[in-house]
Amino acid sequence: MNTQAKRPVSLLLALLLGACLLAGCGDDQRGDGGHANNDSLQKQERRAREVADAWQGSAAASAWSQGYYPMADVVQTPESGWLTERDARAYESKNFVLRGKLPITATVRGKVEWGSGAPLSRPLMGAQKAYQSFALNRSEGPRLTVTGARLGETTITTSRGSAAVSAWLFTLEGYDTPLRRVAVTPSKLPKPPIGQAQQGSVGGLRRVARLAGTALDGRSITVRATHGACDDGPAVKVLETDESVVLYASVAGAQGGPCSTEMLEQSVKVQLRQPLGDRILLDALTGRPVPYGEPDGQSPSWT
Incomplete structure (x- = not known):
């Protein structure tokens, strides 16, 4: 057996694997074909439900319903x-x-x-x-x-x-x-009734960065969601209740191999069963309201 020839190959594979792990390429939520597996989706939806339940009837929800945002x-x-x-x-x-x-x-x-x-x-x-x-x-x-x-x-x-x-x-x-x-300044944001989850820890859950627009009939919204350089972009799903609309985002088509660590934003259109109305729009990862902000703007309008 020629172990001399295999050492460089083994070393190269180790280096590539290390680069991939450091950059976060690949995703533990991916199954065959680069789609989220059922277990990951269930974890994401469970977190979305926890966020919706925490806000329902909370002091934060009461403050939000009385403020200007x-x-x-x-x-x-x-x-x-x-x-x-x-x-x-x-x-x-x-x-x-x-x-x-x-x-x-x-x-x-x-x-x-x-x-x-x-x-x-x-x-x-x-x-x-x-x-x-x-x-x-x-x-x-x-x-x-x-x-x-x-x-x-x-x-x-x-x-x-x-x-x-x-x-x-x-x-x-x-x-x-x-x-x-x-000319009027927004109200102070209430303290969320639930803590933030660690990005990527809940079935590959990611942050929804901001709301970019709402359809005239309120039945669809456009949001900016984050993803990496080695995937097919963000995927955003929704959990609707009478009081809230919770968005839970992940990435589609995560690829293996070396990948840069840059974080990108992309617009995603999300369909709703009912008009958004005055329901609070929440991000499952952070447990916070999703702010409005222009795609190329400096910051959301009420942060």
Whole structure:
């Protein structure tokens, strides 16, 4: 037997196996064909059920149902849309210039009003801070010019449905309608009634990063879910109750072999049996509400 020739091969296999383990390629939830096996799915669904049960009737759920949590972009573009491609690029790159003075108001509280129920009084963001939240770039090239602002109102989707909220209305050069920026700050997030699970420990369970959009009829949502570089992307399933919608995510088609450790996000459309309505949207891994956030945005709108 030629053991001399086999040593390099054995060493190479050991190195490849070590790289794979360090990078997390492959997945203990995968069966034949790269699909989640029944045991893994049962573990994921069981965790989703635990999250739903923990939130039902909890103090956290009560606080959530009484708070203000925006579930749409807090910056709203002019009603006419962008007049030119240059303006659209300027907005996407957050390239603005201020020519004029922004108001300084003594008002320290703003309002949030739903169609029913008591309104909320929330701290009001100043015009300068509101402007700086979207005007992050002041470079050469296509840019939009803000000439002034006034305090007004806009409508935004929240965790409790549509609400009229205080907003700063920024006048843009060349536009008849303003760019609106919600001026009220979100409520403090309640402490979850259940702790976070370790990623990958519950049948390969992964995090749902954020909500990216809701269909007009509320029967489907688009979320951003995480996955690795050596799989076919995220798979997101749902557990619906009367009070909550719990999302539990994993990856599909995990591949064996060496793999980089990068974490990616991808949009996934999830169908619901009933409209989302005012049910709380929860992530099974973290046990927390799923925040709204643009796919390329800096952070979710209420974190």
